[in-house]
Amino acid sequence: MTITVALPSKGRLKEKTLEVFAGAGFEVELPEDSRSYRGSVKGRPDIEIAFLSASEIARELIAGKIALGVTGEDLARESVAEADAFLDFACKLGFGGADVVVAVPEAWADVATMADLDDVAAEFRQRHHRPLRIATKYWQLTQNWFADHGIALYRIVESLGATEGAPAAGTADIIVDITSTGSTLKANQLKILKDGIILHSEANLIASRKMRLAKEDRAVLKEICRRVAEAAAAE
């Protein structure tokens, strides 16, 4: 029996993941054919590696098509409502850190918190004959977060890039976006609300709750989780 582990297929996320896995004693061997997306682990015929894009990994884990994978917590939580019912966030890997935040124009001097935003959203429609608009690619996270804060009167404008430019472009009033240093937001004269951090995201090792595994595969999965967690903690 083998168990498939999905790892990010490119960039820093891939490098860092391979490092942590190596530290945990799983030396990932890359496919010889650079166009192939299959890899293996040295000395472990019971583990198969699939290289996928980070968002694909989130989707496949949710669908229960792969048992274990590494991807960003933001992508995992964005891909499905009530992510914890589908996914077991086994451990944080200590890299790929970034925050999903609510940011408003700095000129909104009266708005510092979600409570302020609640007031503004409530009277927005009366003043401007349209709801407050939020640019984001994070539909799910935004809807959950605003519902948790009792804010219903707003509209999401889907943004698939350069979200921080939406307020100046006039396509949205505020944004929900991911940021690691906040410098892009600052450069666009946007500020993060004091209690506006929706998620401290980083790369996570995640197990699917939707996949049935044979007993021995389950044991391998647990072994990987334990050793990767130890290696990540030691970093």
Next chain:
Amino acid sequence: MTALAQRIESFLRHRKCALPEIGLLQPAEPILNAAGEDIRRRIFMTADQRGRDLCLRPEFTIPVCLNHLESGKARKRYGYVGKVFRQRANEPAEFLQAGIEDIGAEKKGAADVRCLADAIDMLRLLGRNRLSVVVGDQAIFEAVLKSLGLPKAWRERLGRNFGDPARLAADLDRLSGKSNGSMDHLAPELRQAIEAGDREAVESAIASDMKKAALPPQSGRTAAEIAERLMEKAALAAVRLAPEKREVLEAFLDLDIPLKDANQRLWSFARRANIPLGKPLETFHKRAAALERLELENVSLRYRAGFGRTLDYYTGFVFEVRGGPSDDKPLAGGGRYDRLMTVLGSRHKMPATGFAVYVDRVKPTLKDKAPKPARQVEARS
């Protein structure tokens, strides 16, 4: 059409309701605009080839109101019965709803009473005789807030969360706390201008920030609007909700009494707290008395002061009907939504009230004979 739907339609015609043709597929835009983005998670969305967002009809009120708006009529009563589609926990997503929307009736008290009476009659038609009704009234809550002398910003926030006890409690905690929003995140010049009460300087500082960020001046919040709220916030930053006022509010929200005692209890409550409730209480009393006069057999009527809907277009009288007081889910719900027509684009205010019956929850048994109408008082307000 099923026999059940036919029976409901003939009931609706009998009640002098027009039966408009409402499509299963509805434009999503007005529904999302009126109910808010959050409803997106509970409806079934799709798009046509031109990219227009559509959804499966999630309810009838908004489509009926749009239909009325288009007709240009001043007053009309509409009835409907049909499938609606909503993502619900533990209940089928496709279910039958029936109801009446009464749009443009100026005699609000009479329309409220008739609305509840019709809801009860429809439930009786479907075989439910023993019913338990809870009524609420946002106007009374707003009158309490006003006569307690709370600032407008606070009244609006509390009014918005009326009907949601957890959120309301959190609001009260925040307003009772030491700081209602600190000002130390602001640039020193701006803070000085606020402290000096120099509204013009505040506004121009904000305007220059907006310009720096290249925010489009024609869309969204204006410098004047931001300055106004900022000054207001600064004025309230040091103010706290006094404990005795909070007690009054909480005592009010705890009221849960038979409707026939409600008037008396509200009067004595207002007298003890020394807060005149004036016109809203008078309206409430007239309506309650009219409901009592219906002498509804096997129907218990209760008033719960904290009962309301959190959708912001509901403005006054609301009710829910259950098979028994301990029933988890209501069989029918309704109320006054005077703000919806303007939200949907009406140029002038248009009063409206309506109810919907969850036909699937009723588990209808049809009797051969039409039920005795509950309504004996016609249009008395």
